[in-house]
Amino acid sequence: MLLSYPEADLSQDLVAVEQVLCGLASVPAASQLRRVAQWLGSMEQGEAAKTYVQVFDLSERVCLHLTYYRYGDTRERGMALAALVEAFQRAGFEVVPGELPDYLPALLELAATSATGTAVLGEHRVALDALHAALVELNTPYADVVDAVRSVLPRPSRRDRDALRQYRADGPPSERVGLEPFAPPEFLGGHNLLQGGSR
Incomplete structure (x- = not known):
C-alpha cells in the first residue's frame, strides 16, 4: 500500500498499515515503514497523490x-x-x-x-x-x-x-x-x- 498511488481512502489505508505494523514491532524494517506511513499521513490525499506522481511518474x-x-x-x-x-x-x-x-x-x-x-x-x-x-x-x-x-x-x-x-x-x-x-x-x-x- 505504501508504494501504491494514494487513493481517496488513504487515511483508512494508513490505519490498516499501522495495525499491521503493531504486530511487527520486532522486525527492524517496521520502523522504516512506520516513518513512511506517518509521512503520508501528514499530507492531504491530493498532496500525497501529487507527490507520488512527481516521484514515480516524472522521474x-x-x-x-x-x-x-x-x-x-x-x-x-x-x-x-x-x-x-x-x-x-x-x-x-x-x-x-x-x-x-x-x-x-x-x-x-x-x-x-x-x-x-x-x-x-x-x-x-x-x-x-x-x-x-x-x-x-x-x-x-x-x-x-x-x-x-x-x-x-x-x-x-x-x-x-x-x-x-x-x-x-x-x-x-x-x-x-x-x-x-x-x-x-x-x-x-x-x-x-x-x-x-x-x-
Missing part, C-alpha cells in the same frame, strides 16, 4: 516495474513478463488483463501470500537496488519502503553488484527496431492488480 530513473531495469524496452522483457505471469498463476493468482505483472506493489502482495513472490523479488534484487538508489537521490521517504523490502532478501551477489553498476552507468538497454511483437497485448499496460481465488 526517468524511478520505475516500479522491475523488469524494466534489466531489460528496458527489449524483446527479452516480453519473455520476462510472460514468465512472471506464469509465476502468478502457479501461486493461484491471475494477472488482470492489460496490466503488467512486474509492478512492485503487486509482487509484494504475491510475496505476502506465497514463497514464489519472495523468490521473484530475490531474482530482481538488482532492480530493487537501482530503484532504492534513485529514490535516495531524490531524497524521498519512499526510499525507506524499498529498503525495507531489500532488508528481508538475500544480500546481493557480486554479479548483482556488477549489474547494478552497469545499469547506473548506462541505464536500461534499448531496442528500437521490431518492438511490436515484444509481448502479447495482455501483458502491456499500466499498474498491476491481482485477482485470484484467495482474494
